[in-house]
Amino acid sequence: MPRAGLSRDAVVRLALEQVDAGGPTGLADLTLAKVAASAGVATPSLYKHVGSLAALRREVALVALDELTTASAAATVGRAGPDALRALARAWRDYARAHPGRYAAVQLAPDPDAPEDAEHRAAGARMVALVGAVLHGFGLPDDRTIDAVRVVRAGVHGFVALELSGGFRLPEDLDRSFDALVDMLVAGVTTLADASSPPAPKEQP
Amino acid sequence: MPRAGLSRDAVVRLALEQVDAGGPTGLADLTLAKVAASAGVATPSLYKHVGSLAALRREVALVALDELTTASAAATVGRAGPDALRALARAWRDYARAHPGRYAAVQLAPDPDAPEDAEHRAAGARMVALVGAVLHGFGLPDDRTIDAVRVVRAGVHGFVALELSGGFRLPEDLDRSFDALVDMLVAGVTTLADASSPPAPKEQP
């Protein structure tokens, strides 16, 4: 009969452990019953702290998204241009490999209308803003920045998603392939910047 | 008491309808109960035709993967080099947008060891082989082809995955962003080919 002393944050923390323990499918395997068991509490008791299983998943997604943004920001501080973009891509992939379950949660898109997803949308905007800031050093024209951000997100996310799901054969040489992708992203963003407004073509004076 | 006249293929066909009706989350929402209802049959009867829900999902994934490969092959026939790569990317995205639920099924990776996933693995190999064939026209060195295939898969898949999950704001201008991605992929594969073995540098004789 002693109180378990739970709280919203404590429940989320236990859910994160669950997700981490489950590998890439940890989010899909997340269950209120298991969280309750790990808390030493009956399942319905969790509803005193969290609205539903879906809400708990959203909490996990929010934490993961913030962690990814923070790690990416830390990796790119003090860098600019290609250097920053490479660091961003590396940090992104490192986070996904270190926390596959949480990374899967990042993929959960917030509802564009639901008011309870406002915080989630803000976290997503922070991530997009970070990528935008990293790309700012390339001198992209304003109307092309959005394209560059999308291309970078697509490339990096596509690679780590395929890597985590086992979509690639032969685990070896994955680093080399990722380097090729990052090289391509750097070159692609550079030409995207130069194509619209060539500031000082040094190649052929 | 009249027989429903089901078969493995009929069950899979009904499952595909279910998946199609559910949008991007159609695969996750696929349920034996709903398939049985649409077949006018009790749920356990389905087990006479399919091993489990997971097996049915694998069947759906197999169909989707084959369809995607076929559509991509049809789009690239008679084309080569950048032309073929652009057509491949476009066909890929078109399929994903026309069949979001089925495309989600494509992401299901087959177990590398399970014997019942052999057909699924073969279908994946066919898809990878097709991408490899498309990239062959770029004259890539053998040890770089795998990198190029991975980069292309990552880029295209990442884009359509983010697009389908609503990861991008503003539906407008998505075509332009996708064009930027494809341009980047073409340029990236080209430089990957030229970097290792510059056959006939015409730029500076």
Place this chain on the structure above:
DNA sequence: AAGCGTGGCTAATAGCATTAGCTTGATGGC
């Protein structure tokens, strides 16, 4: 016509989320 395999059924089990309503612990005000 008889037989048999197969495709359907019902019944039962177990796991899940979720809601309703109760009880008791801890904590606030007097």
Place this chain on the structure above:
DNA sequence: GCCATCAAGCTAATGCTATTAGCCACGCTT
């Protein structure tokens, strides 16, 4: 220091899911 209140836990119940076991009858084959 005691009482009232609120919150955090509980049990019970509902309804959904997949899955297994065992039964029965249809329809084809002989």
